[in-house]
Amino acid sequence: MLKGKTALVTGSTSGIGLGIAKSLARQGANIVLNGFGDAEGPKAEVAALGVKVGYHGADMSKPADIEAMMHYAAETFGRVDILVNNAGIQHVAKVEDFPPERWDAIIAINLTSAFHTTRLALPAMKKANWGRIINVASVHGLVASAEKSAYVAAKHGIVGLTKVTALETAPTGITCNAICPGWVLTPLVQKQVDARAAAAGISNEEAKKQLLAEKEPSLQFTTPEELGELAVFFCSEAGKNVRGVAWNMDGGWAAQ
Numbered sequence: 261m262l263k264g265k266t267a268l269v270t271g272s273t274s275g276i277g278l279g280i281a282k283s284l285a286r287q288g289a290n291i292v293l294n295g296f297g298d299a300e301g302p303k304a305e306v307a308a309l310g311v312k313v314g315y316h317g318a319d320m321s322k323p324a325d326i327e328a329m330m331h332y333a334a335e336t337f338g339r340v341d342i343l344v345n346n347a348g349i350q351h352v353a354k355v356e357d358f359p360p361e362r363w364d365a366i367i368a369i370n371l372t373s374a375f376h377t378t379r380l381a382l383p384a385m386k387k388a389n390w391g392r393i394i395n396v397a398s399v400h401g402l403v404a405s406a407e408k409s410a411y412v413a414a415k416h417g418i419v420g421l422t423k424v425t426a427l428e429t430a431p432t433g434i435t436c437n438a439i440c441p442g443w444v445l446t447p448l449v450q451k452q453v454d455a456r457a458a459a460a461g462i463s464n465e466e467a468k469k470q471l472l473a474e475k476e477p478s479l480q481f482t483t484p485e486e487l488g489e490l491a492v493f494f495c496s497e498a499g500k501n502v503r504g505v506a507w508n509m510d511g512g513w514a515a516q
């Protein structure tokens with residue numbers, strides 16, 4: 261379905277980004293990976309699906325790095341047809357205790373980076389009159405939780421950016437939508453599980469159960485594979501008039 265297309269997925273050396281990259285690769289899209297840590301393992305996992313794979317280690321908090329990554333993708337693959345803005349970090353603290361530098365980093369990585377990649381990807385998408393921009397927001401783009409001020413602000417912000425981008429591209433073959441996961445058991449959430457287990461003196465399994473019970477009525481984690489399939493739908497012909505939605509896959513979290 262996506263043979264001949266190129267997808268750039270930010271923050272795809274791990275977790276949800278890697279899951280989405282692999283789902284798009286299964287549909288035939290060539291993939292540009294990005295993110296920190298080991299890149300060789302993720303590259304091999306994607307290449308095993310029979311597509312071309314590239315990697316750029318741009319730091320999403322740095323606009324100059326983002327420009328270099330977009331140049332690399334265009335030069336290596338011709339064009340970015342599918343842009344998945346996924347890179348994100350978390351910090352948990354009350355507003356009055358929140359370190360200002362963590363606030364700045366979360367806004368830069370979880371929100372501003374998507375502005376830069378989007379503004380740089382749009383001209384070539386417009387020329388081709390085809391494009392898919394998928395912003396990985398969160399259920400925290402729709403509702404709040406205590407002690408996550410920067411994250412909730414950034415995720416509400418990216419839902420807003422999604423809507424504006426969708427409106428500006430509405431008469432074209434480019435769509436922009438957001439995915440809003442509930443709990444997904446990735447390294448980002450494992451840190452919160454570990455912190456809860458340590459603070460309450462409970463097991464890791466018990467901490468996971470408590471985390472789910474608090475917010476997610478299905479009592480199940482969403483998986484990167486499930487989110488990848490939603491991204492595939494947004495890229496499909498049937499998804500061509502889905503524009504500006506913030507689609508939660510959250511086990512009922514935001515329905516409460």
Ligand code: NAD
Pocket residue numbers: 270271272273274275276277294295296297318319320321346347348349369370396397398399440441442443444445446447448449
């Ligand atoms: P993760 O920690 O497994 O992966 C984050 C990825 O982003 C990694 O590849 C990491 O290297 C990369 N990254 C971090 N900082 C970066 C930077 N400055 N520049 C470039 N890459 C950077 O986390 P995840 O859970 O897979 O999260 C992915 C996205 O999904 C995030 O935007 C997160 O907010 C969102 N999300 C996660 C959950 C969840 O429950 N895990 C729920 C809702 C939304």
